[in-house]
Amino acid sequence: MNAADRFDQYLEHLSEGLGHADRRAGLRGYCTGLMLPLSRKSVEPMAARVDPTHASARHQALHHFVAKAEWSHDEMLRRVCQWVIPKMDFTGGGWWIIDDTGFPKKGRHSVGVARQYCGVLGKQDNCQVAVSVSLASTQASLPVAWQLYLPEDWAADPERRLKAGVPEQMRFATKTQIALQQLQALLVAGAPKHCVLADAGYGVDNAFRQALSDMGLAYAVGVTSAVVVWPPGVVPLPPEPYSGMGRPPVMPRRTSALQPMSVKTLAQSLPSKAFQNISWREGTNETLTGRFAAVRVRHAGDNTGKARLRPEQWLLIEWPADEAEPRKYILSTLPEETPIHALVGIAYQRWRIERDYQDLKQDFGLGHYEGRGWRGFHHHAALSIAAYGFLMAERLEADKSVGGKKNFAARQVPPLPKDYIPRGSPARPAARDNFDHHAAPAAELSADRQTRAVSLLRQSKRKATLMT
Incomplete structure (x- = not known):
């Protein structure tokens, strides 16, 4: 079976979650466009390459499919998972990875756009931000949950919400709250309880870490240098005896000799022999190696140290020998017997x-x-992940058959018609032979290829779960 036939099977599997058979052409056209090497993958240039002789009609059809049609992006992601995850090898471990990503955007009418931190730009600017959860193994990773972060001013603005089609049940939620909701939904759907990884933007929130523990999930998350812990070997005194008035005390007592400290101060107090050089993976050009120390601590509360006594956990510190202070701090509830090499890995x-x-x-x-709109933003992201998932599945299968050679399906571009006029151009523009600056041989994955029923995939109408 060649790549085009497998692509047919994949689209057949995804299309069973669309609700109406007439949406299958939109799914095929959109996913095909996303997999072509175009410099811009918005609806118009994709329509022109997918169906060059009917570019205007295909543009309208694809726009309706992504922006208006009432199909579930969550169901689309679930079906992508059903196809890709069974091909991933979890014998070396599995992880849930939480993060968010930004999309620079001008104006104020695109759903969720606001002046906020944008990681792509590395500064505060107008952008949209989406929160995602990915499932990872030692081979690959795949986003399995995706949601736009809706800033407070958007959540409280009924006029903009209505125009952008924000669902009525959507209320303001912080990024950490969104991530926890995503994880909870995955666990309810039968997903395994892998360790959770996140950067300090999430890990510094004590309520977030506690919620992960309450869900039965181990974690290894970044924290800032100001987070306060009880250092190794220090056992604080129990809280003051309860007087019978008000709430019982929960904070450990302190003395001049029993004080918590910031993780930065703790790192600076460690002897040099506590650190060792550890390599954790092969990079593009060299093996990635760092200088680390790992100690057992108890969290004592953000940067004030005012919190009830917590169980011991790992504090992993990365401190390059040529830098004046540590680079990263990570708190982890992985088992006490976990060796430092595994903790870093x-x-x-x-x-x-x-x-x-x-x-x-x-x-x-x-x-x-x-x-x-809200619907189009989430539909487009789900379809991008669907296209990504197909080529990932192709690579994983190729890795099995040819010992790791990356043998992706060919992605070629059909030519533009000579009389094609891009929207917004003058009525009689000059010839555009170099549109998008790519050559244009015939496409292998045709948007009009006839699909065939596959009985195995039709069995997925039953409620499915994420299994690894």
Whole structure:
């Protein structure tokens, strides 16, 4: 079976979650467009390449499919998982990776746009931000949950909500709250309880870490240097005896000799022999190696130290020998017997989500959606992940058959018609032979290829769960 036939099977599987058979052409056309090497993967250029002889009609059809049609992006992601995750090998471990990514955006009418921190720009600017959860193994990772962060001023503005089609039940939630809701939904659907990885933007929130523990999930999350802990070997005194008035005391008592300290101060108090050089993976050009120390601590409360006594957990510190102070701090509830090499290897699996975002944005048009509505924003993201998921599944299968050779399906571009006029251009523009600056041989994955029923995939009408 060649790649085009497997693509047919994949689309057949996804289309069973669309609700109406007439949406299948939209699914095929949109996913095909996202997989073509176009410099811009918004609806118009994709329509022109997918169906060059009927570009205007295909543009309208694809726009309706992504922006208006009432199908569930959550169901689309679930079906992508059903196809890709069974091909991932979890014998070396599995992880849930939480992160968010920004999309620079002008104006104020696109759903969720606000002046906020944008990681792509590295500063505060007008942008949209989405929160995601990815499932990762030692081979690959895949976003399995995706939701736009709706700032407070948007959540409280009924006029803008109505125009952008924000669902009525959507209320303001912080990014950490969104991530916890996503994880809870995954667990309810039968997902396994893997360790959770997140950066300090999430990990510094004590309520977030406690919620992960309450869900039965181990974690390895970044924290800031100001977080306060009880250092190794220090056992604080129990709370003051209850007087019978008010709430019983919960904070441990302190003396001049029993005081918590910031993780930065603790790191600076450690002897140099507490640190060792550890390599955790092969990078593009060299093995990635760092200088680490790991100690057992108890969290004592953000930067004030005012919190009830918590169980012991790991504090992992990365401190390069040539830098004046530590680079990273990570709190983890992985078992006490976890060796430092394994602790570093797990905590630093978070790089995979950065690679997901990079590939999705550069190769699958994740940030190219030009509409303003809630539905279109989530539909476009789900379809970008669907296209990404197919090629990931192809790579995973190729890795099994040819010992790791990356044998992706060919992605070629059909030519533009000579009389095609891009929207917004003068009525009689000059010839555009170099539109998008790509050559244009015939496409292997045709948007009009006839699909065939596959009985195995039709069995998925039953309620499915995420299994690894």
